[in-house]
Each structure stands twice: as C-alpha cells, then as structure tokens.
Amino acid sequence: MANDLIGRWAALAFLERILDEHLPLDQAFEQTCRFYGDKLTVQDRAFVRHLGTSCLRHLGQLDAMINHCTTTKLTSKKKTVRNILRLAITQLLYMQVPAHAAVNSAVKMTDKQKNSSDRHAKGMVNAILRRIDREQEKFSTKFSPGLNIPKWLKASWVARYGSGQVDDMAVALLAEPPLDFSLKDQTAAKQWAEKLGGIELPNGSVRVEKAGPVAQLDGYEEGQWWVQDTAASLPATLLGAKSGDRVLDLCAAPGGKTAQSLAKGCQVTAVDQSARRLRRFEENMSRLGFSCETVVTDAATYSPDEPFPFILLDAPCSSTGTMRRHPEVSRMRGPLDITALAEIQKNLLDAAISILPVGGRLIYCVCSLQTEEGPDQIAALLSRNEKIQRVPITADELTGFGQAIMDNGDVQTLPHHNPAANIPGGMDGFFISRLTKTSD
Structure with missing residues (x-):
C-alpha cells in the first residue's frame, strides 16, 4: 500500500x-x-x-x-x-x-x-x-461467526438445516473461496491441474487456491476452460444429455452450463430475457470456441418450434447460496424478496413443463439455500401437476457429493460441503431437482 x-x-x-x-x-x-x-x-x-x-x-x-x-x-x-x-x-x-x-x-x-x-x-x-x-x-x-448472518436469514436456515449445520455454514462463509474451473476436455483434468497449480476434483473440474487474474492464466485465451463453481457444474451433468441431443437452456447467461452441454456435443438453444447478459454470454462462447442459437425473450413465454427432450432451468433466485463469493447478498435480500422470487420461479417452472415432451427431462436449479425456492417449489409442482414425476439423483451419479443428496433424490449443496473428504474449500449452495413428464 x-x-x-x-x-x-x-x-x-x-x-x-x-x-x-x-x-x-x-x-x-x-x-x-x-x-x-x-x-x-x-x-x-x-x-x-x-x-x-x-x-x-x-x-x-x-x-x-x-x-x-x-x-x-x-x-x-x-x-x-x-x-x-x-x-x-x-x-x-x-x-x-x-x-x-x-x-x-x-x-x-x-x-x-x-x-x-x-x-x-x-x-x-x-x-x-x-x-x-x-x-x-x-x-x-x-x-x-453466526452474527454475520442477518437474523431473518439465520432463522430460516436453522429451521431447515439445524443449528449445527448453520454454525458450519457461518464459518465457511468467512473464508476466501478458491476458484473452480470447468474444462472443455474433462479427460485433461490432471494436466490442467498441473498447469494451473490446482487439484483435480471428482467431477472433472480443477480447483485452484489464489489463482490471481483469470485472464492471465494458462489456457484462457485459447478457451480451454471457464470459471464455474463445482456446485454450479452439477445441474448440466445431472441433466444427462449426450452428443447430438437437443438441449434448451432457460435463463442461460452467463453461460457456464450451456458451455458444458456444448462441450459434450449437444445442440443447444440458450434463452435469456436480457440482451445485455446474452451479449456477455456470446462473448464467453466466442472465447471458448462454441456457438449456439440464442433467443432474447422471457423464458416464461418462450414457445419453441420443435420439442426439446432436455431442458435446464437455472431460475432467478435470491442467490443466498453464493455468499462465499458475494457476501453482499445477505445485506441486499429480505423475506419479501424471497416471496417475490418464488412466484417468478413457479411461473418459469410451469412454462418449462408446458413445453417438455413426454419422457423428456427437466433440471430445475437455483443457487439458493432457501426452502421456498427449492424443496417447496418442487413439492408444490408435484402436487398441482400429476403428469410430472421426480427422477431421483443417486450417489453413483455424484461421486464425492453424497452428503448433498436429500432423502427424496433432490440435491442441496451447502457452503461447508467439500467435493471430497480430502479436498477443502467448500462450494456454493445449489438446489437441484430432476423431473420428467409421464403423459400429456
């Protein structure tokens, strides 16, 4: 200084x-x-x-x-x-x-x-x-450390997770988080871990402590990787789309999950209502050497010409799961925000379900720790729509992440969860549910 x-x-x-x-x-x-x-x-x-x-x-x-x-x-x-x-x-x-x-x-x-x-x-x-x-x-x-969580927020977490887990979360939120990198070629994780001075994660990502300026790192200009918290990489993986499959990515910007699908060889249409965010999305795809169809529109009103057997909805949310990287979130949100966002999520879910074909698969996810935005959303959806069923997520699909799998087969990662017992650093809080349509 x-x-x-x-x-x-x-x-x-x-x-x-x-x-x-x-x-x-x-x-x-x-x-x-x-x-x-x-x-x-x-x-x-x-x-x-x-x-x-x-x-x-x-x-x-x-x-x-x-x-x-x-x-x-x-x-x-x-x-x-x-x-x-x-x-x-x-x-x-x-x-x-x-x-x-x-x-x-x-x-x-x-x-x-x-x-x-x-x-x-x-x-x-x-x-x-x-x-x-x-x-x-x-x-x-x-x-x-629990003093750093606003009272309303802490009360909601204790009600859902219990005071012991909230204490662990409070400690985890104090630490400067590492950077996780998703790779264009996941088979090269070991090599990129060596190049970037990091460690290979069970899901094929690479974790780096104190990475420094991202744009100056090996592989940035060549588009070999993108920054994406390991928890944020799980929804696209759990969607299960393979090379050649048609994928609809709703609320797609800034594009990390789209990039995962494109890296597999999927045909992706990315929808976002913000033209500014989609411009950033396209810049990110250009650096990575990817291209896909983009549509500027409200995902709640989007009507595709052809059905998509795979839909990923990363809905707008309170972002309370990202407080490791964005500690300001706890000071910018309140209970009324959660209520308003939950209504938006409900509408987006219903819209996504309406265009999902029979037998199609939908991933709903939010980077939130709030019950209203996760479990309550899915419970309400299954209650009002008998044509939708949950497709439980199993431990063999999430090597190293078993602690995040809920009894009903949904996933909730927490800030103090580690990708593996011997890999510290935590992860963002993500709720993920996998759904399918059984009939029209």
Whole structure:
C-alpha cells in the first residue's frame, strides 16, 4: 500500500456503494476503481477489494464489537464513522495490518469528515481501535461467526438445516473461496491441474487456491476452460444429455452450463430475457470456441418450434447460496424478496413443463439455500401437476457429493460441503431437482 490514504478512502467508497446504494459487489468495485482511476495502483486495487469483501464477510461481528466498545450506540447519522471503524477492525483482526497503520489511518479519515460531529468522534475511534488491538485474542474469539448472518436469514436456515449445520455454514462463509474451473476436455483434468497449480476434483473440474487474474492464466485465451463453481457444474451433468441431443437452456447467461452441454456435443438453444447478459454470454462462447442459437425473450413465454427432450432451468433466485463469493447478498435480500422470487420461479417452472415432451427431462436449479425456492417449489409442482414425476439423483451419479443428496433424490449443496473428504474449500449452495413428464 502507498503511504497515503488513497486505498482506504477507496475501500470506504466501495463499502458505501454496496451498503448504501445496494450495488452488487463487482459493480461497486468497478465503479470505485473508475472513480479513482490512476490514483489506485494495481496493489491498491487488490487491497481495496480484499479489505471491502473481508469487511462484508465479518460485518455482523464487526458491529457487535463496535457496540461492545461504546456506551452510546452509533446511530445511522454516524454511518461513515461506523464504516471507518469496520474497515479498521477488519485490518487489525483479519488482515494482520500493523496497528499503527490501521489505527492512525482511521483517525485521520475521521478527522477529515465534513460533519463536525463526525470529526469529534476521532477520539472515540482511536480508543475503540486501541482497545481492540490490545485485546485481539478476546475480540477474535468472543464474537460468533453466526452474527454475520442477518437474523431473518439465520432463522430460516436453522429451521431447515439445524443449528449445527448453520454454525458450519457461518464459518465457511468467512473464508476466501478458491476458484473452480470447468474444462472443455474433462479427460485433461490432471494436466490442467498441473498447469494451473490446482487439484483435480471428482467431477472433472480443477480447483485452484489464489489463482490471481483469470485472464492471465494458462489456457484462457485459447478457451480451454471457464470459471464455474463445482456446485454450479452439477445441474448440466445431472441433466444427462449426450452428443447430438437437443438441449434448451432457460435463463442461460452467463453461460457456464450451456458451455458444458456444448462441450459434450449437444445442440443447444440458450434463452435469456436480457440482451445485455446474452451479449456477455456470446462473448464467453466466442472465447471458448462454441456457438449456439440464442433467443432474447422471457423464458416464461418462450414457445419453441420443435420439442426439446432436455431442458435446464437455472431460475432467478435470491442467490443466498453464493455468499462465499458475494457476501453482499445477505445485506441486499429480505423475506419479501424471497416471496417475490418464488412466484417468478413457479411461473418459469410451469412454462418449462408446458413445453417438455413426454419422457423428456427437466433440471430445475437455483443457487439458493432457501426452502421456498427449492424443496417447496418442487413439492408444490408435484402436487398441482400429476403428469410430472421426480427422477431421483443417486450417489453413483455424484461421486464425492453424497452428503448433498436429500432423502427424496433432490440435491442441496451447502457452503461447508467439500467435493471430497480430502479436498477443502467448500462450494456454493445449489438446489437441484430432476423431473420428467409421464403423459400429456
């Protein structure tokens, strides 16, 4: 880091864009970097992203620490002071930044605030940070990782998974996740694991810790792989389509699952209602050397000219299963969002079923941990449509992922699930159900 405060000011702006403007993490980071431009070095940008995401992962713990150290609660009017404290404590406890750098910079930033009452808080900021620095062991262990999960969300998880599993999930959500790569040629997993400095996963993916800039890695320009969490690779695998089969990929962008089907030799039609997302989809396919038919339309109203025996519906959802990589999700969603999304998913499911031929196979999946978006959706579908049956997923189809298979044959991966006993790093939370139509 440079000696000045530029990186920390940028981290503050990054955090505010997420918490106040409710921007997704990647968009907030891009806007922050554009605003600061050449003032940020490559090292500064890496520091800003790491500091901001680490702060978000520990947000509940950080607030509990701040409240523990103050006799007067910091109100919303002091949100900038609170954010400065959040970032400084993150540096002290979770980034091993020297105390003099973390504390002094926070005091200076507080002293430069426009609001005089904020400036007057610099003594409090200094006192809180000095105390936490003196008592690092206490503050590092006293505050449970479960504090980082909003109460409504934690309650919903405990009701479904039990408190023990939620505790494990909370710990898993604190770690910087590795990158998983799906390969154009899965038979070359061992070779690509060696080239990328990673390990081969049971499903044929490659996992890399601290991969660095993706576009600079071996094989990127040649389109030999794409980044895809191992859990996200399971739906296309479980669909079971083979070379020459016609596959309909609904809500297809950014295209990881489509790429899996194309790599098998399937004939794919990709549908997405966002022209912007489909442009990105097409750029991704171009890099990989793939091409397929794309359709810009609402998947709920799409009517193909010919039937597709294989349909994959990766429905819009709350994305609570992706919080390892997107810790902002827990602060951007609420119970009303889950209800609204569940209605969208119901409509998309009914639409997909209406165009599925008899004997055809449908995969429904969401990167969600919420009951309403997963088990409840399938239970309601099977209840209202007697022509649809579940095709249970079995352990021999998911080597290394047996813990994710539910009693009814659906799949729910969780953040603390590992691809194999000896392979750490967790995975995203995905719900997957495989269905077929028995009659018209």
